[in-house]
Structures are given as structure tokens and as C-alpha cells.
Amino acid sequence: MDVGFIGLGLMGRPMALNLIKAGHTVHVWSRRRASMQPLLEAGAGDCASAAEVARRAPVTISMVADAPDVEQVTLGADGIADGAAAGHIHIDMSTIAPAAAQSIAARLAARGVTALDAPVSGGEGGAIGGTLTIMIGGDAAAFERVRPLFEAMGQSVTRIGEAGAGQVAKACNQIITGVGVASVAEALNFAHKSGVDATKVREALLGGFAWSRILENHGQRMLDRNFKPGFKAWMHQKDLRIVMDEAHRLGLALPSAAATAQMFNAMVGCGLGEDDSIAMLKLLERMSGGAGE
Amino acid sequence: MDVGFIGLGLMGRPMALNLIKAGHTVHVWSRRRASMQPLLEAGAGDCASAAEVARRAPVTISMVADAPDVEQVTLGADGIADGAAAGHIHIDMSTIAPAAAQSIAARLAARGVTALDAPVSGGEGGAIGGTLTIMIGGDAAAFERVRPLFEAMGQSVTRIGEAGAGQVAKACNQIITGVGVASVAEALNFAHKSGVDATKVREALLGGFAWSRILENHGQRMLDRNFKPGFKAWMHQKDLRIVMDEAHRLGLALPSAAATAQMFNAMVGCGLGEDDSIAMLKLLERMSGGAGE
Numbered sequence: 001m002d003v004g005f006i007g008l009g010l011m012g013r014p015m016a017l018n019l020i021k022a023g024h025t026v027h028v029w030s031r032r033r034a035s036m037q038p039l040l041e042a043g044a045g046d047c048a049s050a051a052e053v054a055r056r057a058p059v060t061i062s063m064v065a066d067a068p069d070v071e072q073v074t075l076g077a078d079g080i081a082d083g084a085a086a087g088h089i090h091i092d093m094s095t096i097a098p099a100a101a102q103s104i105a106a107r108l109a110a111r112g113v114t115a116l117d118a119p120v121s122g123g124e125g126g127a128i129g130g131t132l133t134i135m136i137g138g139d140a141a142a143f144e145r146v147r148p149l150f151e152a153m154g155q156s157v158t159r160i161g162e163a164g165a166g167q168v169a170k171a172c173n174q175i176i177t178g179v180g181v182a183s184v185a186e187a188l189n190f191a192h193k194s195g196v197d198a199t200k201v202r203e204a205l206l207g208g209f210a211w212s213r214i215l216e217n218h219g220q221r222m223l224d225r226n227f228k229p230g231f232k233a234w235m236h237q238k239d240l241r242i243v244m245d246e247a248h249r250l251g252l253a254l255p256s257a258a259a260t261a262q263m264f265n266a267m268v269g270c271g272l273g274e275d276d277s278i279a280m281l282k283l284l285e286r287m288s289g290g291a292g293e
Numbered sequence: 294m295d296v297g298f299i300g301l302g303l304m305g306r307p308m309a310l311n312l313i314k315a316g317h318t319v320h321v322w323s324r325r326r327a328s329m330q331p332l333l334e335a336g337a338g339d340c341a342s343a344a345e346v347a348r349r350a351p352v353t354i355s356m357v358a359d360a361p362d363v364e365q366v367t368l369g370a371d372g373i374a375d376g377a378a379a380g381h382i383h384i385d386m387s388t389i390a391p392a393a394a395q396s397i398a399a400r401l402a403a404r405g406v407t408a409l410d411a412p413v414s415g416g417e418g419g420a421i422g423g424t425l426t427i428m429i430g431g432d433a434a435a436f437e438r439v440r441p442l443f444e445a446m447g448q449s450v451t452r453i454g455e456a457g458a459g460q461v462a463k464a465c466n467q468i469i470t471g472v473g474v475a476s477v478a479e480a481l482n483f484a485h486k487s488g489v490d491a492t493k494v495r496e497a498l499l500g501g502f503a504w505s506r507i508l509e510n511h512g513q514r515m516l517d518r519n520f521k522p523g524f525k526a527w528m529h530q531k532d533l534r535i536v537m538d539e540a541h542r543l544g545l546a547l548p549s550a551a552a553t554a555q556m557f558n559a560m561v562g563c564g565l566g567e568d569d570s571i572a573m574l575k576l577l578e579r580m581s582g583g584a585g586e
Binding site: 098121122123126132133135155156158159160161164165168169171172173175176177179180182183184186187188189190191193194196197200201203204205207208209210211212213214215217243246247250251252253254255256257258259260262263284287288289 | 391414415416419425426428448449451452453454457458461462464465466468469470472473475476477479480481482483484486487489490493494496497498500501502503504505506507508510536539540543544545546547548549550551552553555556577580581582
């Protein structure tokens with residue numbers, strides 16, 4: 001299938017490469033030409049604008065930083081909507097607010113483009129390995145048409161509901177994973193400060209109801225003091241800002257997510273933003289008198 | 294092995310029955326004679342005091358509500374220490390503060406009794422099924438001597454370290470499971486209030502890093518609105534009070550656990566204390582304008 005890809009960063013690049021590996025013909029454009037190079041070398045088509053990408057392919061994907069970037073590449077000058085033929089499907093895989101995704105979908109629909117929101121979970125490792133969790137909102141028929149593209153990039157592909165529903169699921173994911181990282185970091189720091197071997201505590205807890213992927217993988221990385229991202233703390237901070245904004249809009253209290261969002265704010269304030277989100281442990285160590293290095 | 298058992302409530306009764314099933318000779322005493330009946334019918338020996346239990350068996354177990362109860366049955370009048378012969382091992386499986394466990398262990402040691410703290414996780418289901426997670430603190434040789442007793446009651450049996458270390462591990466467990474329940478309840482309520490099918494969200498999230506036993510089991514029970522305990526909210530409230538007291542003593546911040554402890558306080562205030570801890574969802578529903586029934 002001909003497919004356009006815009007946004008070739010840490011996540012987008014390996015995702016686009018997996019589309020090529022799966023036999024799709026990928027067309028790329030980027031504001032920074034250097035970021036296109038690995039894709040062009042892998043055989044991707046070279047485009048001069050987002051509009052050109054949309055002219056060359058009936059389906060386009062964007063993987064960018066935030067809602068204004070998605071608006072720019074889809075609805076801005078020389079954007080997707082400018083190049084799209086009737087029946088074009090645009091898939092935004094960035095993490096943005098559910099309300100923003102709905103608004104963009106409505107404006108794209110007015111210009112003949114069917115939008116899907118399809119944010120992902122799994123980090124750079126999942127993007128490289130093609131094992132992402134993909135949560136999709138939007139038209140069911142459009143979803144079925146592009147399902148092979150999702151399956152080339154992800155292991156778990158679920159259509160959650162209508163426009164914005166993918167972003168709602170992603171927000172839920174970021175609540176559970178962010179709060180999960182905080183609780184595991186709090187528990188391991190508590191064990192250590194109590195003079196108890198945190199490695200043994202993690203082992204014992206994996207045998208019971210505390211079992212989680214966060215405790216198993218991230219807990220081990222905390223014990224190994226491997227804070228290399230993975231998923232950067234400032235990105236989790238951004239995602240929880242989206243969650244808390246949405247909670248404000250809905251009149252909805254999220255006490256544990258709110259406490260965790262504050263800790264991500266503190267991480268960025270303490271210069272830990274470029275570390276993996278599990279450097280939450282360093283913040284807690286500093287807050288309890290340790291060096292937190 | 295002859296073993297005494299004191300504290301035959303929701304948890305203690307099935308644990309003692311599993312010891313009998315495994316071929317051990319169990320001797321029981323309880324302040325409330327009625328609670329002894331099922332054990333006597335199953336063949337347990339009938340004792341008139343905790344001291345008598347200790348006279349009849351070289352190993353005793355207590356499973357009671359809180360630290361003052363443990364002190365009473367071990368160090369009080371007609372308690373374990375009064376009846377224990379040299380080399381007696383006492384195992385307290387209640388959930389109490391690590392500092393209290395250490396203090397009781399030191400006072401028992403002065404009277405010739407070796408104490409192990411061995412709190413459990415897994416709830417009534419785990420107690421009945423013999424699948425508890427048991428976290429042990431105290432002397433390594435004493436632990437090895439009584440290991441068969443633990444293996445008759447639990448699936449995952451781990452000696453964490455010296456006296457109090459089992460209670461530290463249990464505190465860590467209650468942080469991760471309590472905060473886990475809060476985050477899953479917040480996420481599912483967020484999905485529902487956003488107009489999205491929370492069932493689909495849970496399914497999608499189980500495919501990724503958000504996977505946890507809490508999301509899988511408790512998440513499903515929240516969707517089924519099955520709030521039958523299980524593990525009562527007031528008990529989780531009590532366990533997080535122990536955790537927060539200990540954090541205060543250590544000068545240790547636990548932001549996500551603190552937010553969650555407040556929610557358990559609110560659950561008890563709202564009359565949800567006798568529900569399962571997953572009735573956290575009802576509290577969040579009420580806090581966002583729903584009926585929360």
C-alpha cells in the first residue's frame with residue numbers, strides 16, 4: 001500500500017522503517033531534511049511538502065510532538081488536506097488531547113479527509129521491534145482499510161471507538177503507567193531507606209497482586225540504576241498535562257495522577273527531564289536526603 | 294509438626310485449616326470461642342489460653358488485627374511468652390508497623406522466643422487456596438525450620454531480611470497495590486466520563502506496559518461492579534496509615550501513596566469501608582457527579 005509518513009523522530013523513524021519492511025511503499029517529508037535521510041536510504045519516496053505526501057498516497061500518517069504540530073501538517077499551508085484526494089485517510093499517531101483530536105478530525109472531514117487518532121504505547125523499543133500497543137479512534141471502515149499498516153508497527157491493535165477515543169485510551173494508559181512508575185519508585189525507596197534489600201522486596205512482590213510490567217521491567221531498571229530513556233520524563237510530564245487539562249475540562253478528580261503529575265513537574269525542575277521516567281526514583285532519593293545520582 | 298494458631302478470623306481460619314490439611318497438628322485458642330469451632334471440628338486441639346497453645350507446640354502463629362493485639366497475645370498475661378519452652382519460634386502473620394515488629398521481636402528474644410514477622414498478601418481467596426504471598430523477616434535458621442508451615446499456606450514464600458523486613462515488604466506491597474487500585478479506578482472513570490467504552494480501554498491497555506494484576510483482575514471486577522470483598526477498604530486504609538506513619542518517622546515523601554491514603558480515608562468517610570478496596574471507583578464516580586452506587 002502507498003502510505004505517507006510525516007514526523008521521523010525517535011518513534012516515527014523506526015515505525016516508518018517497519019512499514020517498508022512489511023512491503024509498503026512509504027513517502028516521506030520532514031521540516032528537517034536530515035531526519036528523512038535514513039528513510040530515503042531505505043527506499044522511501046522523497047516529497048517536498050506534506051501536501052505532496054498526500055498527493056502520492058491515499059493514506060498518510062503523522063507522528064509529531066503535540067496538537068499544534070498535527071494541525072500544521074494536516075490543515076496548515078501545503079498540508080495533508082491541500083494534497084488529499086477524495087477518500088483520503090489520515091492517521092495521527094501523536095499523543096494529543098482527545099478534544100484536539102476530535103476538533104482536527106471534524107475539520108479534516110469538512111475537507112474530505114477521514115481522520116483516525118491512533119496513539120501508541122511501548123516507547124522506542126516497541127517502535128523498533130514493531131511491538132507497539134496502538135489505540136485507535138475513528139471510523140470503523142477506515143480502520144479496517146488501514147489495519148495492515150497498524151499490524152506492521154504494533155502487536156496489540158485495538159479500535160476503541162469514535163474520533164478521540166484512541167487519545168482517551170492513551171490518556172488512561174499514561175495515568176496507569178505514570179502512577180505505576182511513581183508507586184514502584186516510592187516502594188523501592190521506602191524499602192531501601194528502611195534498611196531492607198529492595199531487590200528481595202521486588203522479587204517477593206512479583207509473586208502476588210503487586211505484579212505489573214512496571215514492577216517487573218522498570219523496577220529492575222531502577223535497581224540497576226539504568227535511567228537511559230526509553231521514555232523521557234518530560235514526555236510523560238507532557239502526557240499528564242494533557243490528562244490533567246482534560247480532567248479539568250470534564251470536572252473530574254484524579255488524585256493519584258495529580259500527585260504523579262506534580263512529581264514529573266519536579267523531575268523537569270530538577271534537571272531530570274531528559275532521563276527516563278523511572279528517574280522518578282532519583283527525585284524521591286533527593287527528597288529523602290540522598291544524592292539521587 | 295505441632296503448631297499453635299491464634300487469630301481465627303477471615304484470614305486465619307482458612308490458613309489454619311490449610312496447616313491441618315498439610316498434615317500438621319494444630320492447637321488453637323481464641324478470645325471468641327465461636328471462632329474456634331470450625332477448627333475444633335477439623336481436629337484442632339482446644340486450648341484455654343495463648344500460653345497453653347505455646348506449651349503444647351514449639352511453634353506458634355498469630356494472625357490478628359494490629360500491633361496491640363500482637364503484643365497482648367505474645368507478651369501479655371497468659372501469652373505466648375508465658376508458655377513457651379526454650380527455642381520456641383513465634384510467627385506473627387498480621388500486618389503491623391515494621392518498628393512495632395522489631396520491638397516485639399526484641400522483647401520476645403529477651404524471653405527466649407525467636408520471632409519471625411511474616412505478613413501475607415493475596416486476601417481471603419489466597420488464604421483459602423493456599424496461594425498467599427508471604428514476606429518474612431527474622432532469623433534465617435528459624436525461617437528454614439518453619440518453612441514447611443509457610444509452604445502449606447502460601448505459594449510465594451520469601452525471606453526478605455532481619456526482624457521487621459517482612460513488614461517493610463508488606464508496606465511496599467500495600468503502596469503498590471493501593472496506588473494501583475487508585476490509578477486503575479481513575480483511568481476507568483476517566484474513560485467512562487469521556488464517553489468511551491471502559492471495557493475496550495482495559496482490553497487495549499492489557500496489551501502494553503500498563504499490564505498489571507490489578508488492571509486484569511480488579512479492573513474487570515470494577516467493570517462488573519463486583520465490590521464484594523476480597524480485601525476491605527478499611528483494611529487498606531489501616532495498612533496505608535502504617536505506611537504513612539513509617540514514612541513520617543523516616544522523613545520520606547510518598548506522594549502517590551499519600552494521595553491514595555486520603556482516598557481510602559474518604560471511602561471510609563463515605564460509608565464504603567466495608568466494600569472491597571476497588572470501590573475506590575464508586576468514590577471517584579461520586580466525586581465527578583455520578584451516583585457511585
